[in-house]
Amino acid sequence: MSPRVALIVNPTSGKGIGRQLGERTRALLQAAGHEVLDACGGDYRQARERGLEAVAAGVETVLVVGGDGMVHLGVNLCAQSSSRLAVVAAGTGNDFARNLGLPVHDPAAAVDLLARGRTREVDLGRVRHGTAGERWFGGVLGAGFDAVVNARAQRMTWPRGQMRYNLAVLRELPVFRPIPYVVEIDGRRIETRAMLVAVANTTSFGGGMRVCPEADVADGLFDVLVVHALSVPAFLRVFPKVYSGTHTTHPAVEIHRGRRVRLEASGIHSQADGETFADLPIDAEVVPGALRVVTPLEVPA
Structure with missing residues (x-):
């Protein structure tokens, strides 16, 4: 049976x-x-x-x-x-x-x-939040421009699919301003004004946006993307490169690695795995091997 x-x-x-x-x-x-x-x-x-x-x-x-x-x-x-x-x-x-x-x-x-197939153990991100309680995410947690865009896209009934997200980007970008953040990674504190901070367990979100192209779901570490303050024209030049993962060469883009991350910003909501998540501040940690998932014997190239 x-x-x-x-x-x-x-x-x-x-x-x-x-x-x-x-x-x-x-x-x-x-x-x-x-x-x-x-x-x-x-x-x-x-x-x-x-x-x-x-x-x-x-x-x-x-x-x-x-x-x-x-x-x-x-x-x-x-x-x-x-x-x-x-x-x-x-x-x-x-x-x-x-x-x-x-x-x-x-x-x-x-x-x-x-x-x-096989049953593979992969890492998850665990967030403990005073209001939302304990929650998990498998992919990417974002807090910034992506969360604002995601919230708008979820309110839209047309168009569907990726075009809805692209339209939300175009509507939010002209009014978006860099956000003052405090980012702590394994106790190291970064204070900056940024367009986006993303805590990645996997490489992509938003239908193929490769925010952290080197992220590994089984290395016991987050990849943490910080896109520092940019003008709207500069952001428009950088943003399309996220689909190929080549945005990481821009001087305003940094990727850090760590096990524990704290994000602080005023009035900013986060999203994870494309779902509305919790208001900042939030504390996230990698839990190695927290999920058993059915996968192919070999990952296709």
Whole structure:
């Protein structure tokens, strides 16, 4: 008898593709002989509650169908537990899946990994916050221009996909001003005015923006990006380079590495894995091997 799988589906991911891939995934799991536990729920809160119940009951695998937001839910369900996370990447960005070499928009390949892949231990970021409590992130936590843009994009109903994020960038950039930050990395204090500070466990966010192109999900360290104050024209010249990762050569861009990071700024909200997170100040630490995730035997080149 194949192990039990708790299935959580976001039906709105990928312009509605998530619902179709969810139904396909359920059929594939059942055909492979898995006992499928429905942990979807009517909304995010209910899905979280059902997922926590499944993990507490010792379910071997939590499989999420959706984009990085659903991965974020799965990360917070499975962190430091015996349950492993599997992903059917069905979003528009799928940064976490791409970083780990997971199949995208291919439920058959994702389900096949349950039997033919491997269970890999990867790092997570843990944030302890006075209001938000303890939360985890698998990809990138950003606090600055990216969080402002992400908040605007989430309020927009048109267009969909990456174009919505690009339009939000164009609308926010003319009114954005550098933010006074205090950044502490393993006790080393940096005071600066910056456009963006990002704490990265993986290389990218926002649908392929390679903010920290050398980040390693299993090295026990964050890569911390600081984009110091720039004029709007200068930022417009640098920003497109983030998709190729060549922005790191600009003199206003610094990347530091460390295990513990504290971010302080007034009136700034953060986002992590593309989801609204917590107000600054926040304290984040790397927890090595905190997540067991189903991956291919070898990461595709």
